[in-house]
Amino acid sequence: MAVLVLSACILYILKSRTEEPAPTSRIVTLPKIEIEEDIRGNIVIIIDDFGYRDDNVSEGFLSLDADLTFAVIPGHQNSKVFAAKADQNGYEVIVHMPMESTNETRGEKEYMLTTSMTSNEIESRVEEVISEFPEAVGMNNHQGSKATSDKRIMNILSNVLKRHGKYFIDSRTTSETVAEITMRFRGVHTIRRHVFLDNENKQNKIREQLYKLVDKAESIGLAVGIGHARINTLEVLKQEIPKLKEYGFKFQFASFAVK
Numbered sequence: 001m002a003v004l005v006l007s008a009c010i011l012y013i014l015k016s017r018t019e020e021p022a023p024t025s026r027i028v029t030l031p032k033i034e035i036e037e038d039i040r041g042n043i044v045i046i047i048d049d050f051g052y053r054d055d056n057v058s059e060g061f062l063s064l065d066a067d068l069t070f071a072v073i074p075g076h077q078n079s080k081v082f083a084a085k086a087d088q089n090g091y092e093v094i095v096h097m098p099m100e101s102t103n104e105t106r107g108e109k110e111y112m113l114t115t116s117m118t119s120n121e122i123e124s125r126v127e128e129v130i131s132e133f134p135e136a137v138g139m140n141n142h143q144g145s146k147a148t149s150d151k152r153i154m155n156i157l158s159n160v161l162k163r164h165g166k167y168f169i170d171s172r173t174t175s176e177t178v179a180e181i182t183m184r185f186r187g188v189h190t191i192r193r194h195v196f197l198d199n200e201n202k203q204n205k206i207r208e209q210l211y212k213l214v215d216k217a218e219s220i221g222l223a224v225g226i227g228h229a230r231i232n233t234l235e236v237l238k239q240e241i242p243k244l245k246e247y248g249f250k251f252q253f254a255s256f257a258v259k
């Protein structure tokens, strides 16, 4: 009887040891996770509306020393040349897809996604643009307050982007947008824009907006800002990027941010 009780005790001790190892010994043996402690926040900056110009301003953006993402509007004289040049210079390139706005929209009519188009027309228009920009790894919307709040258009767009493995950044030109939620639901990697940098085209205002983006990056770890291919935006970035890097912020491509 004593032998039986003793064996049962030993069995119990062995069982509890195998099932519940001491938590302290587990922690010690866990592999060390690499945390880049010197990074204060990840900043993603997308510059929209490339394609219109080929001058000191567009060249200036190509000399900024940071991982930036450049969004090129299809169909303009300098669109394809700029996309290729940006890619060769090590920047990330995305398509800046013209989409219907609730306001009067100018230009890019032959590229724009509109609510009056059939589903096949929308699909072939997106396919065409993707084939025109082999460098582009993703897309965001140019204007599009009407199109991004239209579930049918966003569903069709998500199908094409998924087929090609491209991501989508919701520029959020309207609070009614369903772009981000549709993309996520359909398995297209996506994120939203947090801060517009240059709605007011003045250097002091752009700097203010940039530091709103910086604060957000510091508080939540990562923030996405959108600016435009304009001289004032270029000047502010030229001045602030080196400082921000020195302060411990890291510039990342949009592909780093999408999930």
Ligand SMILES: [Zn+2]
Pocket (backbone or CB within 6 Å): 048, 049, 096, 141, 142, 143
């Ligand atoms: Zn735009």
